[in-house]
Amino acid sequence: MTYIYYPGCSLEGTAAEYSISTMALFETLGIELIELDDWTCCGATAAEGVSHLLSFALPARNLAMAEKMKAKSDILVPCSACYLNLKRVEQGIKDDHSLLRKINQVLEADDLVLKGTVRTRHLLDVLVNDVALDDIASKIVRSLEGFSIAPYYGCQCLRPYAVFDDPEAPRSMESLITVAGASVYPWDMGGRCCGASLMSTAPEAGIELVAALLEGAQGADAIVTVCPMCQMNLEAYQKKASKQHHTHYEVPILYLPQLLGLAMGLTDDQIRLDMNLCVPGSFREKLANTLQPA
Amino acid sequence: MEPAVDTQTAAPDRSLIKKLAPARKQLLACIQCGTCSGSCPNADAMDVSPRYLWRLLLTDNAEEIFKTRTFALCSTCYTCTLRCPRGLQITDAMSLLKQVAASENLPLYKRSIRFYQSFMESVRRHGRVREMEFMTLYFMSMKNPVIPLKFTPLGMRLMAKRKVSVEIPSKGTQKLDAMFRKAREIEEQS
Numbered sequence: 001m002t003y004i005y006y007p008g009c010s011l012e013g014t015a016a017e018y019s020i021s022t023m024a025l026f027e028t029l030g031i032e033l034i035e036l037d038d039w040t041c042c043g044a045t046a047a048e049g050v051s052h053l054l055s056f057a058l059p060a061r062n063l064a065m066a067e068k069m070k071a072k073s074d075i076l077v078p079c080s081a082c083y084l085n086l087k088r089v090e091q092g093i094k095d096d097h098s099l100l101r102k103i104n105q106v107l108e109a110d111d112l113v114l115k116g117t118v119r120t121r122h123l124l125d126v127l128v129n130d131v132a133l134d135d136i137a138s139k140i141v142r143s144l145e146g147f148s149i150a151p152y153y154g155c156q157c158l159r160p161y162a163v164f165d166d167p168e169a170p171r172s173m174e175s176l177i178t179v180a181g182a183s184v185y186p187w188d189m190g191g192r193c194c195g196a197s198l199m200s201t202a203p204e205a206g207i208e209l210v211a212a213l214l215e216g217a218q219g220a221d222a223i224v225t226v227c228p229m230c231q232m233n234l235e236a237y238q239k240k241a242s243k244q245h246h247t248h249y250e251v252p253i254l255y256l257p258q259l260l261g262l263a264m265g266l267t268d269d270q271i272r273l274d275m276n277l278c279v280p281g282s283f284r285e286k287l288a289n290t291l292q293p294a
Numbered sequence: 295m296e297p298a299v300d301t302q303t304a305a306p307d308r309s310l311i312k313k314l315a316p317a318r319k320q321l322l323a324c325i326q327c328g329t330c331s332g333s334c335p336n337a338d339a340m341d342v343s344p345r346y347l348w349r350l351l352l353t354d355n356a357e358e359i360f361k362t363r364t365f366a367l368c369s370t371c372y373t374c375t376l377r378c379p380r381g382l383q384i385t386d387a388m389s390l391l392k393q394v395a396a397s398e399n400l401p402l403y404k405r406s407i408r409f410y411q412s413f414m415e416s417v418r419r420h421g422r423v424r425e426m427e428f429m430t431l432y433f434m435s436m437k438n439p440v441i442p443l444k445f446t447p448l449g450m451r452l453m454a455k456r457k458v459s460v461e462i463p464s465k466g467t468q469k470l471d472a473m474f475r476k477a478r479e480i481e482e483q484s
Contacts, residue, residue, distance in 0.1 A: 009423045014457045040421040040470060045370055048389040049410035050396045052316075053477045055389075058417070061473065105480060109472035159372035160385065167376050193335045193371035201406040203444075205339035205367055236448050275455050 001130065003076035003121070004066050005033035006086070008228075009041050010079055015228035017272035021257035022078050022123060024270035028139055028261075029131060033076060036065055042085040045197050056092065056099065057106040059085040063120070064112040071117050078123040078257075080227035081196075084156040086120040091161060122157045124226045124256065125164040128172045136179055141265040143181030146290055149259065150185035150220035151177060152213070154230040155193050167191065173224065173256065180263035185220035189213055194233040210234060211241035214249040221283065222252045224259050231255060235277045252279050262287065296346050310356040313397070317351060317390035323380045324348045330374035330384050340364040344374060344384065351387075365391035366403050408435040418474045419466030426461040434463075 003026075011019035026033050043058035063086060066075050077083040093100040093116050104113055127136075151173035158167040165172040170191050174184045192213060195206030210233050217223050225231045235253040242249045253276070261271040273279055331343035342350075342362045350359045368388035375385045395403045396410065412432035416423045429449070433442040452458045 009425075012422065013425045014452060016457055038421075041417040041423050043417070044413065044423070046410040046413035046417075048370070049392045049406060050414055051477055051481060052390065052393055053481050054414070054474065057473060057477055058470075061470075102480060106473050106476045109476040110470070155369075155371040155373075160375045160383075162376075168373075193369050193373070196369040196371070197406075197409070198336070198367065198369045200445075201409050202339070202363075202367055205336050206369070208339070209335055209369070236451070275457065277451055277455065 001030075002032040002034060002073075003126065004069060004073050004118070005035045006039055006062060006066075006075050006077045006082060007035065008039075008077065008079040008082035009044075010228035010232075014232060015079070015255075017258065017275040018078055018228055018231070018255045020272050021255055021261050021266075021270060024266050025257040025260055025264070028264055028266065029135060031131070034069070036062060036075065037069055038065060042082040044081055044085070047085075053102060053106060055085070056089055057103050060089045060103045060114050061107060061110060061112060062086060063089055063116075063118055064107055064114040066118045067115055068112070071115075074119045074121045074126075076121050076123060076126055078226065078255075079229075080122065080154055080156040081229055083120060083122045084161070087161055087163070089114075090116065090118075090120050122164070122226070124153075124157060124172055127176060127256070129164060133175055133179055136176065136260070139264045140180060142263055142290070144259070144263050144290060145181045146286070147182040147221045148185040148219065149177045149182045150187055150217040150223045151190050152217075152223045152225045152230060152234070152253075153190045154225065154227045155191065155196075157226060158191050173226075176256065176260065177224065180260055182221075182259075182263075185217065187216050187220075189216040192216075194230040196229055196233070199233050199237065206233070207237060207241055207244060210237050211245050211249075214238060214241055214251065215245070215247075217251055218249075220251060221286065222254050222259070224254050224256050226256050238278060250278065250280050252276060252283050296342060307356045310360075310394070310398070311354045313394045314351060314354070314356060314359070314391075317387045317394070318354070320383050320387040320390070321348045321351055323382060324352065325380060327379060329377050329379060333373045333377050334368075335371060335373070336367045336369055340367050344388075347391075348384075348387075351391075359391065360395065360398075360400055360402065363402065366395070366406050368392075405436070408432055411435070414474075416463075418470050419464070419468060421467070421469035424461055426458045427463050430461065430463055 007019050043055050047055035153170045177184050195209035198206035231253050238249045258271050328345040331345040347364045365388045372385050396407045413428050416428040
């Protein structure tokens with residue numbers, strides 16, 4: 001299996017450990033990821049805030065680049081915001097030819113043309129639908145028994161396009177958590193919003209959403225995410241949320257490939273837990289005690 | 295309880311109303327059921343509910359729409375879009391309102407407008423967003439020394455992890471400038 005890999009801007013910076021662990025995971029699974037040539041920003045939620053056309057043209061540029069590499073291919077996207085932006089173009093041009101025409105007018109300025117032949121896939125979609133669970137199980141060398149993991153999906157890999165999971169009651173991560181030997185922390189907040197860019201533009205509203213999620217996960221050993229924006233919001237504002245709610249939230253927010261990587265016995269350099277902002281001593285201790293070869 | 299929408303005294307700002315047409319079109323079939331308001335995770339922080347906002351939109355009450363911060367508090371979670379019994383693209387309509395506010399440069403939304411614009415400026419210059427450059431541009435545009443201070447602790451933590459580094463804004467290669475200009479040209483024509 002081969003995918004064109006679109007890391008997106010966050011995975012080059014604040015979410016570098018997501019990219020590193022993703023590449024290590026897929027290498028372990030024997031799946032080839034080929035980075036998209038000369039990829040550019042998808043527009044995130046910013047493009048939509050200022051220009052309707054650019055919010056389509058920016059992701060479209062990457063789809064056009066992928067078509068140039070291989071006319072029919074799947075693009076694997078780990079970031080949920082990037083995923084949705086690319087998906088929106090893929091879906092939008094299907095029945096709106098005037099949109100496609102306008103997009104191509106813009107792309108012409110960069111000598112590119114979009115036809116609409118490549119498919120955008122979220123990392124989680126690929127892991128649950130293209131990779132056999134047995135193949136993942138066969139790579140597990142250390143059981144994460146005793147760990148209770150809260151699966152957190154966020155919004156944009158689930159909505160508005162219900163491609164691979166229930167958009168309100170998602171469960172796709174559960175089999176991956178249990179195959180790693182951990183148990184699924186029971187909560188119903190996996191598809192709730194983390195506040196996204198409100199943490200910067202309206203923090204007084206954003207912090208409430210972050211706090212509700214941290215409160216909901218009290219009792220879990222870690223929250224596992226598949227989105228760099230969710231990860232950052234939940235990880236970076238724990239002190240602030242604790243202060244406002246007169247409590248003490250301290251929970252690691254891992255990327256799904258980091259969790260699987262731990263169970264697969266990948267090296268520290270492949271998982272890069274040291275890059276996460278919040279890994280409490282108690283979590284490290286539990287890891288050290290649990291991670292005996294199975 | 296929200297006041298009834300006054301359809302008589304709505305200010306007839308024709309140019310704004312024209313700009314609102316694409317959003318209005320998205321909401322034409324709204325039945326005012328309030329599922330969007332009940333589903334919105336940020337409804338508590340909004341000054342008027344999404345349902346009320348749509349009524350203002352359908353009655354062309356541009357003046358009242360741009361007194362509320364409701365659409366600026368949309369975090370694009372798509373729960374309303376998913377649940378709308380009329381299948382309306384509500385989140386897209388919220389974005390269309392954000393775009394009108396940005397094109398009019400309305401002071402009430404300065405914070406989110408500058409935030410998005412700074413992000414896009416970094417993308418225009420380099421093709422990919424440079425997180426520290428983007429934040430620096432944002433702080434410079436806000437001309438408010440308190441805002442950077444609020445972000446400093448997080449910035450320091452990210453720098454300590456070598457995830458970001460101090461970046462002086464630079465012109466870059468103007469990588470996406472041609473596309474940005476073309477998009478603007480097309481949008482100004484329509």
